[in-house]
Amino acid sequence: MTRAGTKCIEAIFRFETADGRGSGLLRFLPGDAETPRAWTLLTALEELHGLEEQLGRRRPKGWSYSRDFAGPNWLDRRNAAVAYEDRDPEVLVVGGGQAGLSIAARLAQLQVDTLIVDRAQRVGDNWRKRYHALTLHNQVHVNHLPYMPFPPSWPVYIPKDKLANWFESYAESMELNYWTGTDFEGGVYDDQAQRWSVVMRRPDGTKRELRPRHVVLATGVSGIPSIPDIAALRNFPGTIVHSSQYEDGEPWKGRSAIVIGTGNSGHDIAQDLYSSGAKVTLVQRSPTLIINCDPSAQLVYALYSEGPPLEDCDLITASIPLKVSRQAHKLATEHAKNLDKELLDKLERKGFRLCFGEDGTGWQFMYLTRGGGYYFNVGCSDLIAEGKIGLAQLGELDQLVKDADLVVLATGWKGQEHLVRKLFGEALAERVGPIWGFGDAQELRNMFTRTAQPGLWFIAGSFAQCRIYSKYLALQIKACEAGLLPR
Amino acid sequence: MTRAGTKCIEAIFRFETADGRGSGLLRFLPGDAETPRAWTLLTALEELHGLEEQLGRRRPKGWSYSRDFAGPNWLDRRNAAVAYEDRDPEVLVVGGGQAGLSIAARLAQLQVDTLIVDRAQRVGDNWRKRYHALTLHNQVHVNHLPYMPFPPSWPVYIPKDKLANWFESYAESMELNYWTGTDFEGGVYDDQAQRWSVVMRRPDGTKRELRPRHVVLATGVSGIPSIPDIAALRNFPGTIVHSSQYEDGEPWKGRSAIVIGTGNSGHDIAQDLYSSGAKVTLVQRSPTLIINCDPSAQLVYALYSEGPPLEDCDLITASIPLKVSRQAHKLATEHAKNLDKELLDKLERKGFRLCFGEDGTGWQFMYLTRGGGYYFNVGCSDLIAEGKIGLAQLGELDQLVKDADLVVLATGWKGQEHLVRKLFGEALAERVGPIWGFGDAQELRNMFTRTAQPGLWFIAGSFAQCRIYSKYLALQIKACEAGLLPR
Numbered sequence: 001m002t003r004a005g006t007k008c009i010e011a012i013f014r015f016e017t018a019d020g021r022g023s024g025l026l027r028f029l030p031g032d033a034e035t036p037r038a039w040t041l042l043t044a045l046e047e048l049h050g051l052e053e054q055l056g057r058r059r060p061k062g063w064s065y066s067r068d069f070a071g072p073n074w075l076d077r078r079n080a081a082v083a084y085e086d087r088d089p090e091v092l093v094v095g096g097g098q099a100g101l102s103i104a105a106r107l108a109q110l111q112v113d114t115l116i117v118d119r120a121q122r123v124g125d126n127w128r129k130r131y132h133a134l135t136l137h138n139q140v141h142v143n144h145l146p147y148m149p150f151p152p153s154w155p156v157y158i159p160k161d162k163l164a165n166w167f168e169s170y171a172e173s174m175e176l177n178y179w180t181g182t183d184f185e186g187g188v189y190d191d192q193a194q195r196w197s198v199v200m201r202r203p204d205g206t207k208r209e210l211r212p213r214h215v216v217l218a219t220g221v222s223g224i225p226s227i228p229d230i231a232a233l234r235n236f237p238g239t240i241v242h243s244s245q246y247e248d249g250e251p252w253k254g255r256s257a258i259v260i261g262t263g264n265s266g267h268d269i270a271q272d273l274y275s276s277g278a279k280v281t282l283v284q285r286s287p288t289l290i291i292n293c294d295p296s297a298q299l300v301y302a303l304y305s306e307g308p309p310l311e312d313c314d315l316i317t318a319s320i321p322l323k324v325s326r327q328a329h330k331l332a333t334e335h336a337k338n339l340d341k342e343l344l345d346k347l348e349r350k351g352f353r354l355c356f357g358e359d360g361t362g363w364q365f366m367y368l369t370r371g372g373g374y375y376f377n378v379g380c381s382d383l384i385a386e387g388k389i390g391l392a393q394l395g396e397l398d399q400l401v402k403d404a405d406l407v408v409l410a411t412g413w414k415g416q417e418h419l420v421r422k423l424f425g426e427a428l429a430e431r432v433g434p435i436w437g438f439g440d441a442q443e444l445r446n447m448f449t450r451t452a453q454p455g456l457w458f459i460a461g462s463f464a465q466c467r468i469y470s471k472y473l474a475l476q477i478k479a480c481e482a483g484l485l486p487r
Numbered sequence: 488m489t490r491a492g493t494k495c496i497e498a499i500f501r502f503e504t505a506d507g508r509g510s511g512l513l514r515f516l517p518g519d520a521e522t523p524r525a526w527t528l529l530t531a532l533e534e535l536h537g538l539e540e541q542l543g544r545r546r547p548k549g550w551s552y553s554r555d556f557a558g559p560n561w562l563d564r565r566n567a568a569v570a571y572e573d574r575d576p577e578v579l580v581v582g583g584g585q586a587g588l589s590i591a592a593r594l595a596q597l598q599v600d601t602l603i604v605d606r607a608q609r610v611g612d613n614w615r616k617r618y619h620a621l622t623l624h625n626q627v628h629v630n631h632l633p634y635m636p637f638p639p640s641w642p643v644y645i646p647k648d649k650l651a652n653w654f655e656s657y658a659e660s661m662e663l664n665y666w667t668g669t670d671f672e673g674g675v676y677d678d679q680a681q682r683w684s685v686v687m688r689r690p691d692g693t694k695r696e697l698r699p700r701h702v703v704l705a706t707g708v709s710g711i712p713s714i715p716d717i718a719a720l721r722n723f724p725g726t727i728v729h730s731s732q733y734e735d736g737e738p739w740k741g742r743s744a745i746v747i748g749t750g751n752s753g754h755d756i757a758q759d760l761y762s763s764g765a766k767v768t769l770v771q772r773s774p775t776l777i778i779n780c781d782p783s784a785q786l787v788y789a790l791y792s793e794g795p796p797l798e799d800c801d802l803i804t805a806s807i808p809l810k811v812s813r814q815a816h817k818l819a820t821e822h823a824k825n826l827d828k829e830l831l832d833k834l835e836r837k838g839f840r841l842c843f844g845e846d847g848t849g850w851q852f853m854y855l856t857r858g859g860g861y862y863f864n865v866g867c868s869d870l871i872a873e874g875k876i877g878l879a880q881l882g883e884l885d886q887l888v889k890d891a892d893l894v895v896l897a898t899g900w901k902g903q904e905h906l907v908r909k910l911f912g913e914a915l916a917e918r919v920g921p922i923w924g925f926g927d928a929q930e931l932r933n934m935f936t937r938t939a940q941p942g943l944w945f946i947a948g949s950f951a952q953c954r955i956y957s958k959y960l961a962l963q964i965k966a967c968e969a970g971l972l973p974r
Contacts, residue, residue: 053640054640055639055640056639059627059639059640059641059642059643060642060643061642061643061644062622062642062643062644062645062646069619069620069736069758069759069761069762069763069866070762070763073619073620073646073647073648074622074646074647074648074649075646075648075649078648108640109640132556132560133556133560135549135561140546147638147639147640148638151634151635151660151661152542152543152546152634153540153541153542153546153595153596153634153661153662154546154660155546155547155548155549156546156547156548156549157548157549158549159549159560159561159562160560160561161560161561161562161565162561162562165659165660166660168656169655169656169659169660172652172656173638173641173652173653173656174638174640175640249556268556271556272556274556275556275557276556276557379556
């Protein structure tokens with residue numbers, strides 16, 4: 001087969017160690033028949049002896065429900081489990097989006113007592129509350145959560161409310177302990193006890209202290225809005241909102257709106273405002289990657305529709321080293337550039353400044369290194385090319401604001417290190433260092449792995465990333481709890 | 488392989504006709520090598536050309552959600568679909584348990600506009616509202632609903648509340664139009680228009696007339712309680728309830744209860760009362776089949792845990808003719824009788840009158856012919872054998888009632904023909920005739936197939952039956968709508 005443009009032979013193998021079972025993936029370059037050359041090797045532990053997930057034939061028998069008529073039934077037990085009245089969770093997961101749900105589901109299968117807290121009022125609100133037209137920008141078969149695939153009847157691009165309702169079903173069906181309407185206010189780590197002391201503000205305003213062994217931050221990239229100080233807006237008398245506060249274009253019908261920022265949010269909000277009958281100008285701050293959502297942006301997921309089972313696709317994805325991955329994404333970016341040539345030319349003629357990522361590695365690496373800077377075109381670029389949505393550069397803002405009623409700052413989010421500082425203080429944030437992006441390493445910094453702070457873990461990213469790496473993160477936490485790894 | 492104790496060669500094949508694609512199953516008896524003898528043959532049409540289910544690679548693209556920012560989004564469309572403000576459904580499904588959900592999901596995939604109505608306040612209440620300790624009495628892998636298998640983490644025996652919540656998730660995830668709190672009050676069929684005119688009472692008390700082409704009765708066997716006139720109870724001053732009204736044993740702690748009827752409900756309620764601290768006597772009306780829930784009652788499902796995919800298991804199940812099926816169940820019943828010998832002997836010593844179904848064909852045929860008459864032992868038989876729950880025969884009731892505070896009538900349900908008469912009148916009920924059971928035919932009467940009343944269909948039974956036969960029922964209705972079959 002071909003990976004990153006290179007012909008190779010690929011083999012998946014299973015192995016066993018003293019501690020558990022794993023899967024591996026080995027690639028050879030063909031060379032001549034007698035001397036194939038090894039190219040890449042992944043080994044990944046997948047389960048610990050005696051601590052396997054209770055799935056399928058290992059599923060719980062459920063005797064306790066069916067025999068003990070006098071005792072609490074399933075619902076009684078679930079209600080007691082989620083109340084945490086007489087115990088603390090071993091793991092506290094902060095944030096209940098795809099990252100939080102994935103890691104909590106994995107930990108639950110490993111019998112690790114886990115609680116998710118999220119400030120939203122209802123499971124799924126992190127998607128439900130976003131703008132009216134939002135759908136996922138990649139295809140359904142890439143986005144399954146662990147254990148519970150989306151039904152085969154679902155549309156290719158999942159609408160936000162459908163996804164949000166699935167999150168509710170998922171939390172219920174996977175028996176996740178989930179506190180909605182709960183603010184995580186941070187806390188301190190007790191080195192002596194090897195436990196956190198953290199504070200939660202419940203929906204009724206009361207506070208609850210918990211002492212979990214582990215805290216997993218699953219707040220994603222959308223923790224703290226990044227609001228730049230833009231001189232031209234200082235005396236703007238109209239409405240200014242960050243993209244995270246934008247809900248609906250309807251109130252802006254017939255009025256004039258400026259959207260600053262040309263990433264996905266900026267484009268989508270501009271399109272929403274335009275569709276609602278507003279006069280819209282999109283303001284570009286820096287060169288941006290534009291790629292048609294379908295088929296161009298789906299090229300990097302080709303593996304997932306080629307036929308191998310999801311688990312194998314995930315292993316293949318995890319097995320590609322950074323250098324090979326960059327090469328693969330360069331090729332995909334080049335391919336997409338050709339497919340989208342007509343649109344890109346039109347945009348350039350309108351003055352849109354394009355880019356294609358560092359060394360032409362495209363949107364995926366922009367996501368992995370800076371969390372954005374690109375737009376999956378679902379129509380807004382066409383509207384710009386047709387002149388239906390105005391385009392301006394940041395220097396023109398002074399003039400533009402004079403006629404504007406609304407400014408939307410689609411200016412992204414602050415890095416997770418800001419959130420760590422806010423929740424746990426300067427010293428701890430310093431110790432942990434930068435989060436996300438590669439730095440000099442081959443893996444995302446502080447993601448899915450042990451950090452410099454005992455008991456502190458991070459998970460974030462796309463549905464696929466959360467599904468794939470939650471498995472390894474859960475296994476590390478379980479290994480800590482089982483005494484196989486130091487805390 | 489061996490089916491019904493007979494060595495045979497089994498082959499699944501696919502075929503195509505002018506109208507669609509199907510699957511078949513052929514069995515040979517080995518004979519000598521040159522002259523194998525054909526034994527059984529099933530052919531089943533599975534999809535119609537051009538009218539295939541939109542699943543997997545055929546799933547809807549979802550463009551309309553992702554491109555049209557101005558238009559209604561997925562949630563807006565769902566809300567409009569379920570409101571039926573400006574249109575009528577093509578198919579009205581009465582009852583939203585496993586039968587109703589299965590047929591509605593199948594029809595939805597075939598693009599047939601379908602509405603479920605159920606009198607319960609919440610999807611799943613038909614299970615949720617039953618007694619505290621209830622779980623399914625057969626195993627999880629036999630009970631999947633169409634398209635959305637239960638997650639692999641679920642217990643072997645699903646507790647009622649977990650199942651009920653899954654029904655809610657299912658209706659949501661499969662986008663079923665479902666009116667809760669709605670009474671179906673019956674109606675008439677208009678031969679001219681080839682439509683029904685039926686009346687629904689909504690939760691707010693208002694009535695809504697609908698004119699669907701088809702009505703599917705999915706009310707199950709629990710439509711109308713069967714309340715026998717028992718002389719000994721005529722002057723009973725205590726509480727008498729039918730098993731359907733029984734919820735919880737707690738109020739009867741320390742008091743004396745009689746349960747009349749030795750089917751599943753009778754035994755389960757007796758066990759629930761005993762566990763709650765009541766003094767309980769179970770009263771037997773007629774000989775009853777007793778079988779341990781695990782493993783004995785699971786023997787007939789062995790196929791489903793042997794490894795073939797669910798779809799193949801369902802095809803194999805559907806392919807077994809009545810005569811062969813009776814033989815298979817005789818063998819399983821004999822096997823179970825041996826496994827359970829110790830328990831059965833103890834029960835007989837207590838005076839329990841046992842039976843093993845017509846010609847020893849066991850509980851499954853009792854279910855198929857009369858809807859009950861057996862108990863899957865999850866502990867109550869042991870309590871009877873140990874004398875912890877009293878046992879009496881009906882003739883002893885006169886004496887017993889003198890000390891009793893509560894009588895529970897676990898006396899089953901009236902046949903669906905009674906419901907048909909109530910909803911649609913005598914003439915229509917006469918035309919349709921008996922429902923369920925085999926009569927002289929090889930298939931269940933009026934089930935999953937055309938009836939003598941155009942536009943009237945029935946579905947009922949276990950999860951497996953509903954899953955398997957909803958497919959063929961939906962296909963028949965679709966074929967009517969497409970003009971391939973007369974109405």
